[in-house]
Amino acid sequence: xxxxxxxxxxxLSKSSNEAFARVVAAAFVSQLDPTIEELAxxxxxxxxxxxxxxxxxxxxxIGTIRMVCRLYERSVEIEISxxxxxxxxxxxxxxxxxxxxxxxxxxxxxFTVMESFMDMVRVxxxxxxxxxxxxxxxxxxxxx
Amino acid sequence: MExxxxxxxxxxxxxxxxxxxxxxxxxxxxxxxxxxxxxxxRDVIFDLTGLSFMDSSGIGVLxxxxxxxxxxxxxxxVICRNRRILKILEMSxxxxxxxxxxxxDDALRALPGA
Ligand SMILES: Nc1ncnc2c1ncn2[C@@H]1O[C@H](COP(=O)(O)OP(=O)(O)OP(=O)(O)O)[C@@H](O)[C@H]1O
Ligand SMILES: [Mg+2]
Numbered sequence: 001x002x003x004x005x006x007x008x009x010x011x012l013s014k015s016s017n018e019a020f021a022r023v024v025a026a027a028f029v030s031q032l033d034p035t036i037e038e039l040a041x042x043x044x045x046x047x048x049x050x051x052x053x054x055x056x057x058x059x060x061x062i063g064t065i066r067m068v069c070r071l072y073e074r075s076v077e078i079e080i081s082x083x084x085x086x087x088x089x090x091x092x093x094x095x096x097x098x099x100x101x102x103x104x105x106x107x108x109x110x111f112t113v114m115e116s117f118m119d120m121v122r123v124x125x126x127x128x129x130x131x132x133x134x135x136x137x138x139x140x141x142x143x144x
Numbered sequence: 145m146e147x148x149x150x151x152x153x154x155x156x157x158x159x160x161x162x163x164x165x166x167x168x169x170x171x172x173x174x175x176x177x178x179x180x181x182x183x184x185x186r187d188v189i190f191d192l193t194g195l196s197f198m199d200s201s202g203i204g205v206l207x208x209x210x211x212x213x214x215x216x217x218x219x220x221x222v223i224c225r226n227r228r229i230l231k232i233l234e235m236s237x238x239x240x241x242x243x244x245x246x247x248x249d250d251a252l253r254a255l256p257g258a
Contacts, residue, residue: 016167037227047165051199051201097236097237106204107236113200116231
């Protein structure tokens, strides 16, 4: 299926870009006239994925995070990728309450939040190479 | 993000406003920790009413402070009406640690030291 619109964005893995990324994603997705609730779901999920790239992907280093948003008639696909540490065991990482950084006051709920606010979350990762998280959501209301 | 403190008896009310994410989590942690050190606090009410956004980083802030509040023999409560934030609190088990109320006054009535 061909997207009706697409955007790509690259930014440094700085925590000040967490708000930036979720605002940009929400602004782009607004073109599909989602409800305020649906838009807030997207903002939260994007924030989780970008925060993970910063904290876990790049740890103390500064790297580049890439976000690609594709809009379809009534749905969106948002890809967030880093070229950081990667994930050894994706199944374990996605378990509720699993965190590799409990000492940093992480709760291990990021993936669970993404999954509950989006329709589907796909994770591809290779240790030492990086991680790509893709978030999918279909919007309920009819386009105005 | 902004944090305001107020006190009712031995109960500290921590009122958050704005967006609580990873970027502001450390600031929030430091502010609350130093306020807790000022002593005479037993119970804490986290008032999230003013938050327009919170993700899982907020969970870490609340749960991390909860450990210290318990150590000092206190209780914690949370004020929140935002459905999305409530869902995150619920999923992560925070609502098993602290009760949720609609208004600070409701929590104050329920906490013994206020
Ligand atoms: N981009 C990434 N690069 C490397 N590891 C990752 C990445 N994203 C997630 N992980 C791994 O998956 C685990 C679970 O992620 P999740 O977001 O669910 O929890 P968390 O980030 O540890 O805690 P929280 O999101 O609740 O603050 C992380 O602890 C980390 O080990
Ligand atoms: Mg996370």
